[in-house]
Amino acid sequence: MTGLLRIEDLSVTYRTEEGDVPAVRGVDLAVDAGEVLGIAGESGSGKSTLASTVLRLQPSSARVSGSVRVDGSDVLTMRWGELRALRWAGASIVFQGAQHSLNPVRRVGTQIAEPLRVHDPRATDDTVTSRVGELLEQVGLPAARAAAYPHQLSGGQRQRVMIAMALACRPALVLADEPTTALDVMVQAQVLALLSGLVRELGVGMVLISHDLSVLADMCDRIAVMYAGRVVEQGPAAEVFEASLHPYAGALSAAFPRVGDPAARFAPAGLPGDPPDPRYLPSGCSFAPRCSRAVDACREQVPPLEEKRPGHAAACIRVGEP
Amino acid sequence: MSAGTEARRLARRRRAQSWRHGWREFRRNRSGMAGAVVLTLFVVMALAAPLIADADGLSVTRATGGVLESPSGAYPLGTDDNGRSVLTLLIWGSRISLLVGLLATVISILIGTTVGLLSGYFGGWPGAVLFRLTEWFLVIPFLPLAIVLATVLGRSLVNIAIVIGVTSWPGTALLIRSQTLSIKQRAYVDRSRALGGGHGHLLARHVLPNVMPLVFANTTLTVAVAILSETTLSFLGLGDPTRVSWGSMLQDAFQVGAITTGSWWFIVPPGLCVVLVVLSFTLVGQALESVLNPRLRERR
Amino acid sequence: MSAPRLLEARGLVVRFTGQGGATATAVDGVDLSLRSGEVVALVGESGSGKTTLARTLMGLERPAAGEVLLDGAPVGRRARELKEFRRRVQMVFQDPAGALNPRHTVYEAVAEGLRLHGRTTRDPQGRTEEERVAAALSSAGLRPPERLFLRYPHELSGGQRQRVLIAGALALAPELLIADEPVSSLDASIRGELLALLLTLRAELGLGVLVVTHDLGLAWNIADRTAVMYLGRIVESGPTEEILTRPQHPYTQALLSVVPESRRLEPVVLHGEVPDPTRIPAGCRFHPRCPALADGSAAAAGVDDGCRTARLPVLPATGEHVVACHLAAARGVAGGSASASAAGAEPGRGASD
Ligand SMILES: Nc1ncnc2c1ncn2[C@@H]1O[C@H](COP(=O)(O)OP(=O)(O)OP(=O)(O)O)[C@@H](O)[C@H]1O
Ligand SMILES: Nc1ncnc2c1ncn2[C@@H]1O[C@H](COP(=O)(O)OP(=O)(O)OP(=O)(O)O)[C@@H](O)[C@H]1O
Ligand SMILES: [Mg+2]
Ligand SMILES: [Mg+2]
Numbered sequence: 001m002t003g004l005l006r007i008e009d010l011s012v013t014y015r016t017e018e019g020d021v022p023a024v025r026g027v028d029l030a031v032d033a034g035e036v037l038g039i040a041g042e043s044g045s046g047k048s049t050l051a052s053t054v055l056r057l058q059p060s061s062a063r064v065s066g067s068v069r070v071d072g073s074d075v076l077t078m079r080w081g082e083l084r085a086l087r088w089a090g091a092s093i094v095f096q097g098a099q100h101s102l103n104p105v106r107r108v109g110t111q112i113a114e115p116l117r118v119h120d121p122r123a124t125d126d127t128v129t130s131r132v133g134e135l136l137e138q139v140g141l142p143a144a145r146a147a148a149y150p151h152q153l154s155g156g157q158r159q160r161v162m163i164a165m166a167l168a169c170r171p172a173l174v175l176a177d178e179p180t181t182a183l184d185v186m187v188q189a190q191v192l193a194l195l196s197g198l199v200r201e202l203g204v205g206m207v208l209i210s211h212d213l214s215v216l217a218d219m220c221d222r223i224a225v226m227y228a229g230r231v232v233e234q235g236p237a238a239e240v241f242e243a244s245l246h247p248y249a250g251a252l253s254a255a256f257p258r259v260g261d262p263a264a265r266f267a268p269a270g271l272p273g274d275p276p277d278p279r280y281l282p283s284g285c286s287f288a289p290r291c292s293r294a295v296d297a298c299r300e301q302v303p304p305l306e307e308k309r310p311g312h313a314a315a316c317i318r319v320g321e322p
Numbered sequence: 323m324s325a326g327t328e329a330r331r332l333a334r335r336r337r338a339q340s341w342r343h344g345w346r347e348f349r350r351n352r353s354g355m356a357g358a359v360v361l362t363l364f365v366v367m368a369l370a371a372p373l374i375a376d377a378d379g380l381s382v383t384r385a386t387g388g389v390l391e392s393p394s395g396a397y398p399l400g401t402d403d404n405g406r407s408v409l410t411l412l413i414w415g416s417r418i419s420l421l422v423g424l425l426a427t428v429i430s431i432l433i434g435t436t437v438g439l440l441s442g443y444f445g446g447w448p449g450a451v452l453f454r455l456t457e458w459f460l461v462i463p464f465l466p467l468a469i470v471l472a473t474v475l476g477r478s479l480v481n482i483a484i485v486i487g488v489t490s491w492p493g494t495a496l497l498i499r500s501q502t503l504s505i506k507q508r509a510y511v512d513r514s515r516a517l518g519g520g521h522g523h524l525l526a527r528h529v530l531p532n533v534m535p536l537v538f539a540n541t542t543l544t545v546a547v548a549i550l551s552e553t554t555l556s557f558l559g560l561g562d563p564t565r566v567s568w569g570s571m572l573q574d575a576f577q578v579g580a581i582t583t584g585s586w587w588f589i590v591p592p593g594l595c596v597v598l599v600v601l602s603f604t605l606v607g608q609a610l611e612s613v614l615n616p617r618l619r620e621r622r
Numbered sequence: 623m624s625a626p627r628l629l630e631a632r633g634l635v636v637r638f639t640g641q642g643g644a645t646a647t648a649v650d651g652v653d654l655s656l657r658s659g660e661v662v663a664l665v666g667e668s669g670s671g672k673t674t675l676a677r678t679l680m681g682l683e684r685p686a687a688g689e690v691l692l693d694g695a696p697v698g699r700r701a702r703e704l705k706e707f708r709r710r711v712q713m714v715f716q717d718p719a720g721a722l723n724p725r726h727t728v729y730e731a732v733a734e735g736l737r738l739h740g741r742t743t744r745d746p747q748g749r750t751e752e753e754r755v756a757a758a759l760s761s762a763g764l765r766p767p768e769r770l771f772l773r774y775p776h777e778l779s780g781g782q783r784q785r786v787l788i789a790g791a792l793a794l795a796p797e798l799l800i801a802d803e804p805v806s807s808l809d810a811s812i813r814g815e816l817l818a819l820l821l822t823l824r825a826e827l828g829l830g831v832l833v834v835t836h837d838l839g840l841a842w843n844i845a846d847r848t849a850v851m852y853l854g855r856i857v858e859s860g861p862t863e864e865i866l867t868r869p870q871h872p873y874t875q876a877l878l879s880v881v882p883e884s885r886r887l888e889p890v891v892l893h894g895e896v897p898d899p900t901r902i903p904a905g906c907r908f909h910p911r912c913p914a915l916a917d918g919s920a921a922a923a924g925v926d927d928g929c930r931t932a933r934l935p936v937l938p939a940t941g942e943h944v945v946a947c948h949l950a951a952a953r954g955v956a957g958g959s960a961s962a963s964a965a966g967a968e969p970g971r972g973a974s975d
Binding site for chain 3: 014016017018040041042043044045048059096101142147148152153154155156157160178181183184185186187188189211212213251252254255256257258259260261264265266267268269270271274275277279
């Protein structure tokens with residue numbers, strides 16, 4: 001078992017009073033050091049659930065099966081001490097919309113310093129302060145901003161503070177859940193450049209979650225597309241973006257307008273139909289109700305994720321058919 | 323005209339769900355459960371006092387036993403200097419101790435929460451004035467103030483509760499204030515303002531519900547302090563002279579020199595009861611805090 | 623375009639005092655107007671003051687100067703006036719995770735506005751509160767709505783939270799919606815649906831929308847007009863087609879070049895110091911990072927001194943293409959008339975800060 005992150009047959013089900021919500025259903029994924037895996041997918045398709053389960057941060061109402069290995073050791077069965085060590089130094093996560101998890105009554109510099117101090121209790125105040133400044137500058141904020149309270153920063157600035165926190169202890173695996181959705185294109189370009197620099201120079205492995213395929217296409221080696229808790233397509237980034245196999249992935253890449261394209265003016269592209277309710281999934285392919293290419297066979301059997309081209313798999317029986 | 327009834331029904335159901343969930347979490351907390359069991363026993367004992375111990379046993383004139391008899395079959399915990407059964411005193415004493423503790427807590431929490439909430443929510447001079455007031459009460463030493471108040475108000479059960487309540491609120495106020503300050507910064511408070519909510523709405527629907535768990539957890543800790551204070555004041559002879567409480571028992575015991583005569587049965591039981599109740603309230607308070615704090619609950 | 627102005631900002635300035643007495647001028651003189659049935663996009667980089675401007679329009683922030691007008695009348699600060707204003711103008715907040723009370727269910731969050739305005743019994747169509755909540759949720763793409771009524775925010779995905787916020791604002795049937803990054807955490811399919819919803823509401827009910835975003839594709843998708851903000855000022859505004867296909871301001875040009883999907887342009891990465899609202903540069907506020915100044919084209923046009931020293935005026939809130947740039951003024955292109963007068967020092971305002 002090599003590889004930085006290996007996820008096998010992972011399923012996560014939330015138990016709620018209104019019934020079970022299967023948020024992730026049998027997902028296999030792998031990330032090596034120095035590699036970036038992109039995960040795209042509809043809202044509610046289970047991307048964040050997947051990411052938090054990797055560090056066993058899922059809420060207590062979640063039931064998990066399958067295995068998650070980081071550097072060969074199984075996260076789901078690991079002892080508490082090991083897990084803590086992993087969370088501090090091995091892997092870190094930038095939560096989606098986590099700007100609000102910053103403590104509102106403490107300065108952001110203090111909050112960035114916290115993991116540093118826990119990680120190395122002997123560090124002097126000077127080294128910690130200078131490292132905090134360095135981290136802030138890495139994410140494009142003046143070092144003096146360390147003295148600000150969260151409400152004094154703009155949304156994008158808070159998001160960058162969260163990224164700085166995740167990078168504080170130089171983790172080997174970074175899980176970034178929508179790290180740039182709150183950022184403007186300029187800073188997004190900057191943060192993405194920062195993240196890819198980390199991958200290139202430090203050999204960090206990264207899972208990048210986004211609903212914007214164009215961002216993933218720029219950044220990733222491979223992309224996995226999720227729909228209703230399943231991976232429905234996985235392959236090399238450029239191929240998934242430009243020549244997708246699964247009709248859902250196709251709809252995703254078509255949905256972001258090109259500025260200047262007259263066809264997109266006052267005509268935002270969407271996907272018809274309702275998003276799937278994870279509690280009442282249709283039998284067969286869960287995308288079938290919204291799919292323009294669906295045939296009867298689609299509604300009968302769940303299509304397996306199969307390699308359709310070298311290194312490029314899709315869960316759709318209609319691939320290659322007219 | 324049934325607008326909202328369905329909604330209310332739904333909300334009620336959901337609230338019941340979260341209570342059930344909270345209770346499940348609480349049950350998993352061992353020390354909290356232990357505290358709750360001990361407390362229940364004490365409360366049952368206090369409520370059932372007339373059934374398990376004859377109130378006549380409290381009368382000095384009708385005392386049947388000898389002076390400071392050691393425990394025996396007739397007097398399981400011996401007798402006091404007036405020949406009364408220590409067990410009877412202990413059972414009846416629990417009523418006064420718990421009652422004063424609870425009453426004082428209600429007063430203290432009411433003042434503390436109101437002052438803390440308002441001084442945190444309203445910036446500017448009203449907030450500053452309330453904050454100064456809190457600090458002022460905080461630095462005054464408890465005992466002298468309590469003694470002065472008790473002397474001025476006179477020695478009665480209600481007065482002793484008032485004295486304790488009025489002197490013990492600043493801690494609660496500070497806690498609530500800092501929580502309020504933090505909640506005031508949340509985006510959902512702004513959203514509610516943008517929806518058109520005024521101060522009353524914001525306080526009642528957003529700030530208060532989010533400080534309530536803290537108030538709740540703090541209540542149990544305050545009860546512990548209040549019971550201890552009641553013991554202290556009674557021990558100093560500032561309690562209600564007509565009633566028996568654990569504190570007044572301890573005072574009696576010291577006055578008749580129970581330590582020098584080796585009458586341990588007169589000192590240990592009330593002392594132990596105070597310690598047990600205070601400890602139990604603290605344990606329950608800590609358990610409640612971990613159950614009610616959504617941050618601790620949400621993620622494992 | 624001939625509809626009367628519904629919401630208007632005149633010379634808004636918002637300052638924050640930070641630690642050590644440093645004053646950040648987050649909004650530094652903004653004129654803006656919105657008509658009913660008009661969709662205006664406010665774009666700009668992170669920290670340029672978009673959210674602060676939106677919050678000030680909503681009365682959540684007190685301006686240091688300037689005023690907000692509704693139907694031509696200044697909006698007062700008394701509770702009654704603000705409440706009435708907020709019945710007609712609603713806001714969708716940027717951070718969906720923080721903008722929902724963790725102790726309120728989805729139902730309570732959406733019904734809050736309805737209850738506040740006591741209109742529960744006065745729906746024109748005679749619907750019950752529950753029906754209105756359900757309708758708002760499903761129009762925001764949360765279907766079937768009943769299944770979410772009792773969820774708490776932490777039991778929703780990021781995109782679902784965002785849609786609950788949108789539903790909460792739309793439930794009040796406002797005349798004007800200020801939406802701060804309304805779809806930034808939504809995936810492609812719902813994003814398209816919600817934008818289409820805004821266009822429908824605009825067409826049917828004449829809803830006016832001010833959408834704050836960093837997503838130029840979104841502006842292209844739905845906005846009639848686009849205003850570009852930089853360091854507290856609007857530096858270019860006008861019809862969306864003009865702004866996004868023939869940008870005049872070097873900053874707008876740079877923004878367009880880094881949009882991931884538009885690979886036709888050579889990306890212009892801006893160098894120089896990070897913009898800091900506590901130290902707004904003299905002259906044109908963009909000059910320390912301006913690629914046109916750096917590559918000498920400003921000098922060639924003979925405006926480089928002006929760029930460094932002469933302040934530009936606040937752009938007027940007309941519908942035409944206007945740009946606050948010395949170079950554009952010198953070249954006499956679109957909005958030249960507005961910015962030509964700009965080349966001189968700004969009268970009065972701004973000289974002191
Ligand atoms: N604590 C919870 N209890 C019950 N259901 C939950 C909980 N958290 C998430 N869910 C549900 O699980 C599903 C997957 O949620 P998840 O947050 O993983 O989605 P996501 O792919 O990250 O979506 P988004 O792009 O909107 O962030 C959703 O249907 C959501 O409603
Ligand atoms: N309460 C405050 N105190 C001090 N400074 C503040 C405060 N609120 C905002 N600022 C500062 O004002 C500037 C503008 O912030 P604003 O939130 O309006 O930006 P934004 O354009 O919405 O950015 P983003 O796209 O990142 O959300 C930022 O530099 C921010 O740090
Ligand atoms: Mg998510
Ligand atoms: Mg913002």
